Amino acid sequence: MTLSTLRTRTAETLLPFLVGGILWEGGCRFFDVSPQILPPPSLIAAQAVELWAKGALRQHILASLFRLLLGYVLAVTAGIILGALIALKSDIRRMSSLTLSLLISIPTITWVPVLLITMGLGDRTVITAVFLGGLFEMIYSTALGVENVNRRIVDAARIMGAKRTDLFFRVMLPASLSFVIPALRLCIGYCWRALIGAEILSAMIRWGLGKMIFEARFWNDVTVMFIGLLSIGLLAVLFDRVFLRRLERITIEKWGIAARIDA
């Protein structure tokens, strides 16, 4: 890609934000909207800087990221193991299919009231909710990925002498990454939703973006709410671009097995 096309693409990506921001700012000023109802972007930015300087925003972000990443890593690990077992063992598949269909249709947020009682009002509940939020996506995608591994690739490995463990880790697992890696990107989206919902409902936690947004309600502080919303969006995009999207590029895209959906 040449420098000029790169510049054009960056401009195209950022343009909607610029236009949106100008319309928002201009609209607020022109119609003289009260900042208590809809604060202009300039005010949100100024407040965000202030909140960051005080250290409060960072505290909220760190608390949320800790819960998110712990729950996410657990969901991914358990999801891959369970998904692979379901795909490879027909008895496990038969035993779990109804349970899974049942569990997957229950919205994660509805688990939270139950968890609040069984697991307490703190971090454990939130992390468990994040875990449950991401788990089913990983189970389903991994199972689908392993089931869809080209039979001949497995046969090729078998005749070369690959057996059980090697066959799984050196053949089935890499071959199923065309399903598993895109699922990693979807999974973290579900984890975010579960995280914020659970943070709002958990009474005993002090920090977290969900908490910050929800508590701003008591002071009618729309600005803080917007700071929370934008932080979530920015963090999610950052994590996706810096880590997951890059992972996708150096694996399944490099190998030519990615089913491309987005950019």
Added chain:
Amino acid sequence: MRWDPNIKITLRRVTKVFEEKGVTALQDVSLDIRKDKFTTIVGPSGCGKSTLLHLLAGFDRPSNGEIRLDGQMIEKPGPDRGFVFQDYALFPWKTVLGNITFGLTINGVAKSRAQEIAMEYIRLVNLEGFEHAYPHTLSGGMKQRVAIARALAYNPEVLLMDEPFGALDAQTRKYMQGELIRIWERFKKTVVFVTHSVIEAIYLSDVVVVLSARPGTVKGIIEVDIPRPRNYTGQEYLDVRKRVLGILEEEVQKEISMDRA
């Protein structure tokens, strides 16, 4: 029973029924495949020639009868055999080099040694300079050369090839046939090659086995005693072709009338 050292593989009354489809793919196939010879199996489509090769590979078990390799029953896949698939079946996440070293490292060869051996085979199939390329960047002919190198690198006793050139264009196909013979003359192993092209079969093989239409049985065995390199227009070549086509003709007729019924 003593094992004849000139025979590599024997099939005795091998029958394969696919229960769920209610299809008898092979019926009482008995055949000796000679050591270090190039044997080709031809037959009308659906005659069970690929099924037969899958049984030799151990990917599938016969419903009846037995298959022995050097006197040992074939029960599962193993590195005493190499297999080349029509659709290559390369590992897309591995480079050319990684694909070829796989069969070595999986059998306990040290990584550095495996890479040395793999490089020899990469040179053998004329793919120098592509060792770090990923399969999806290669053409069909190149992919199949990688697959052949991969199947030979761990030094199997028998090379099984399932219509390996079926997906290639005519020009590449002809070139690959020449290449295969050149490579085979270097390593001189037992090859069992499945194709539906009589021209290809005669160009390549020492022995052509003709299977009948479904259920597949051995219809004829023709020795091809033409010195290599062969050409497609010599009188000897045309004579053999006539014989093979004669046998096949009946079978094709039978298949067509079966389709009409």
